[in-house]
Amino acid sequence: MEQKQHLKTCLKGHQYYKSSDCPTCPICEAERKPTTGFLSLVSAPARRALEAQGISNLKQLSEYSEKEISSLHGIGPKVMSILKGVLKENNLHFKTN
Structure with missing residues (x-):
């Protein structure tokens, strides 16, 4: 069963698609990776x-x-x-x- 992707916007204004309720922005995570x-x-x-x-x-x-x-x-x-x-x-x- 395919999950529908939803457009989300993080607090920094990054827009990304995610199918889960996880609030983690992948763009913010990539920026803060050591x-x-x-x-x-x-x-x-x-x-x-x-x-x-x-x-x-x-x-x-x-x-x-x-x-x-x-x-x-x-x-x-x-x-x-x-x-x-x-x-x-x-x-x-x-x-x-």
Whole structure:
């Protein structure tokens, strides 16, 4: 079943089409995507989930367990693989219980 796309306008005036009720503007998200650091490597939903937890650097990420991070909305197996790899490259790891 095909969902109908609706024209939406964000608070900044960007117009975009979306079929869901999600209020996230894809243009605003693209503008605020980091160009460096580990947050630049993950999808927008994963980045928002990490930012909502106050995680903006690898040291903060390493203070959480894999289970805690993987339970966040927007964090799937692909993102977990990326995060584990970046932590390992920087001689860090997820907290163990």
